[in-house]
Amino acid sequence: MTRCRLCGSEAMASVVDLGATPPCESFLAADQLDQPEPAYPLHLRVCTDCWLAQIPPLITPEETFKEYAYFSSYSTSWVEHARTFVDDAAARLDLGTDAFVVEVASNDGYLLKHVVDRGIRCLGIEPSVNVGAAARDAGVPTLTEFLSPDTGSAVRAEHGPADLVVANNVYAHIPDVVGFTEGLRALVADDGWVSIEVQHLLTLIEENQYDTIYHEHFQYYTVASAIRALASGGLALVDVELLPTHGGSIRLWARPAEVAGEPSQQVVDVLAREKAAGLQELSGYTEFSARVAKVRRDLLRFLITAAERGETVVGYGAPGKGNTLLNHCGIRPDLLAYTVDRNPYKHGRFTPGTRIPILPPERIAADKPDYVLVLPWNLRAELTEQLSFVHEWGGRLVFPIPELSIVEVAS
Structure with missing residues (x-):
């Protein structure tokens, strides 16, 4: 690059x-x-x-998203997060039945179904054919398309300007930052709002969350760099919320620059935190690589020791982030016999690079492994509860990030 x-x-x-x-x-x-x-x-x-x-744009969004393995609705906590957002946004922006909401990268309708339930007109823009079809089957109007300035203008011409444009967990997924941002501006009404959720680089660095670096994520934002990105398409940041999702995310509230006004005190405060962490100078980045190496060594040491003791370790989840971790650590089926996932699309398949089998979740209770390595560590509270049954045979949960943690599960 x-x-x-x-x-x-x-x-x-x-x-x-x-x-x-x-x-x-x-x-x-x-x-x-x-x-x-x-x-x-x-x-x-x-x-x-x-x-x-x-990271360099070595693969295109078209290669990744035309047929996609990730369905948002398989995470109970994520669907609840979306419902809460819709409730709060409707109250914050006074969205009634005469409003129009557009979500970009709307996946399987996990969020917009709550908008539909409120009787608010909406449209999803989702490039993946298979998950977009699932959204339509669930009653969520969905356009199969990538967002560009032309797409945004065409949707606006057909449906009218959007009072709210939602772009959750997509702003990192597009290499053409400027074109995508111009597409958001084309969609939103001149007095409307854009809400963007994206992982916060501050927590990625501070919490060793390096497994969220993968080829679908082309860029990683601080609030400071997000302000620059938004401005490239004619949007200005008005407010920011700090969220626990994905290990630490930011929700950016933006408006067309002409009506945005001054940013909130929260924006000022988060910018100050980022500056204090050194993220606007090289000093904030220099030790990250060494801490990543330690995560790898600690996890491999645990897995090798367990294997030498004859103890069984299986995985829970097959998220994209897990594949960065597995490949970086060089973990193969001799150290992790298999992983399980709630998404039937992945059953019978194998993780990329490491070739670890993906099985239905019921396999854990049948096999009673000594340890379960939780790959979607960002859902720690949800999955600790879901996996509480491993206590029945003395099994334990293992979380690899931010540092290796072996947990006795309460019954």
Whole structure:
């Protein structure tokens, strides 16, 4: 990577190099196990002019999202998070039945179904054919398309301007930051609102959350770099919320620059926290690589010791982030016999690169392993409760991030 995709600067500094991995959602069918599997460098750098952290765009969104393995509705806590957001946004913005809400990257309708339940007109824009079809089957109007300035203008012309545009967990997934932001501006009414949720680079760095670095995530935002990105498309940040989702996210409330006004005190406060953490200078990034290496060593030491003792370790979940962790650590079925997932789409498939079988969740109770390695560690509270039954045979849960944690589960 020679230039920043946001500001065009060539002043790019290395943050962490995770080697080469396959795309994190490219789960393998059994008949693909003897076929070549492409892997791409996964090297995070930061622009020392605008401080946008980013990886090279080595795969395209079209390659990733036309057929997608992630269905948001399989996370109970995520669906509840979406419901709460819709309730709060409706109250905050006074959204009645005459309003129009658009969600970009609307997945399987996990969020907009709550908008439909309120009788508010809405539209999802979702590029993945399979999950978009699931949304329509659930009664959520969905357009199968990627957002661009042209798409935004076409939707606005057909449906009218949106009072609220929602873009949750997608602002990191697009290499054309400027074009996507212009698409958001094309969708939103001149006095409307844009709400964006994206992982916060501050917590990623502070909590060693390096497994959220993968090829679908082209960039990693602080509030400071998000302000620059929003401005590139004619939007201005008005407010920010700090969220616990994905290990620590920010919800950005933006408006067209002409009506935005001054940012809230919360924006000022978070910018000050980021500056104090050194994220607007190289000092905030220099130790991250060493801490990532320690996470790897600690997890491998635990898995190897368990294997030597004859103890069984299986995984829970097959999230994209888990595949960064598994590939970076070089974990294979000799150390992790299999993992399970609630999503039937993944059953009978294998994790990319590491070729670990993915089975239905019921397999854990049948096999009674000594340890369950929880790969979606960001759902720790939800999954600790879901997996409380492993206490019945003395099993324990293992969380690899922010540091190795072995947990006795209460019955």
